[in-house]
Amino acid sequence: xxxxxxxxxxxxxxxxxxxxxxxxxxxxxxxxxxxxxxxxxxxxxxxxxxxxxxxxxxxxxxxxxxxxxxxxxxxxxxxxxxxxxxx
Amino acid sequence: xxxxxxxxxxxxxxxxxxxxxxxxxxxxxxxxxxxxxxxxxxxxxxxxxxxxxxxxxxxxxxxxxxxxxxxxxxxxxxxxxxxxxxx
Numbered sequence: 001x002x003x004x005x006x007x008x009x010x011x012x013x014x015x016x017x018x019x020x021x022x023x024x025x026x027x028x029x030x031x032x033x034x035x036x037x038x039x040x041x042x043x044x045x046x047x048x049x050x051x052x053x054x055x056x057x058x059x060x061x062x063x064x065x066x067x068x069x070x071x072x073x074x075x076x077x078x079x080x081x082x083x084x085x086x087x
Numbered sequence: 088x089x090x091x092x093x094x095x096x097x098x099x100x101x102x103x104x105x106x107x108x109x110x111x112x113x114x115x116x117x118x119x120x121x122x123x124x125x126x127x128x129x130x131x132x133x134x135x136x137x138x139x140x141x142x143x144x145x146x147x148x149x150x151x152x153x154x155x156x157x158x159x160x161x162x163x164x165x166x167x168x169x170x171x172x173x174x
Contacts, residue, residue, distance in 0.1 A: 005150060007094055009118035030146050031096035031119075051163055059117050059164035063092060063150070070157040076138055077146035 001037040003068040008032045008050070010058040017053050021046070030075075037068065088124040090155040095119045095137070097145040104140050108133070117162075124155065 006026060008018050019028075025046045026034035038046065043062070050060050065071055093113060095105050106115075112133045113121035125133065130149070137147050152158055 005092065007117070007120050009120075030094065030148055033094050033096075033148060047161075047163065054164055057164070059162065061117055061120060061163075062161040064159045064161060065152075065157060070152055072151045074134075074149040074151060075146065076134065076148075077141050077144070 001039060001067075002043070003037050003065045003071070004035065004043065005063040005065075005071070006034045006046075006060065008058070008060040010054065010060075011056065014053055014055065014058065018050070021049055021053065029073075035073075088126060088154075089130070090124050090152045090158070091122065091130065092150040092152075092158070093121045093133075093147065095145070095147045097141065097147075098143065101140055101142065101145065105137070108136055108140065116160075122160075 004026065006022060008022070009032065010018050015032075018032075022028070022034045025038060025042060026036035029035050043064075047062070054060065091113065093109060095109070096119065097105050102119075105119075109115070109121045112125060112129060113123035116122050130151075134149070141147065
């Protein structure tokens with residue numbers, strides 16, 4: 001299944017809503033960084049929901065990988081991630 | 088050459104220094120997100136320099152890919168990236 005890394009950069013007024021939305025689909029890693037497997041349909045839903053919440057200069061970036069195996073994560077500093085998925 | 092996606096989450100006091108450091112090695116994409124090819128030696132230097140700047144609950148995450156071809160970027164919102172590298 002495709003694996004996604006998502007990072008958003010939104011006005012603080014919308015941070016709470018974005019966090020809640022992204023947590024429904026992905027695993028929270030750090031601040032505004034999320035990861036996880038999504039089907040194409042799930043990804044499209046997340047994309048549409050995120051787009052609806054966004055205003056002004058808000059931005060979201062998704063990195064799409066064919067498989068989690070293609071990427072290694074190297075973290076410096078405190079490990080903040082929780083490993084639970086909310087789907 | 089390995090391809091990196093880097094995201095930092097640091098106290099605002101250190102944001103300027105982090106931005107300057109990461110721009111020396113990678114291309115700025117959005118807020119605290121950077122991308123680019125680095126040799127293993129370049130990556131190690133960046134890792135050491137970032138680690139020296141970090142304090143308290145600061146965090147940096149690097150995603151390492153064997154090749155840029157393994158990843159697709161999907162951006163929502165304004166395209167803020169500049170395409171110049173500073174190496």
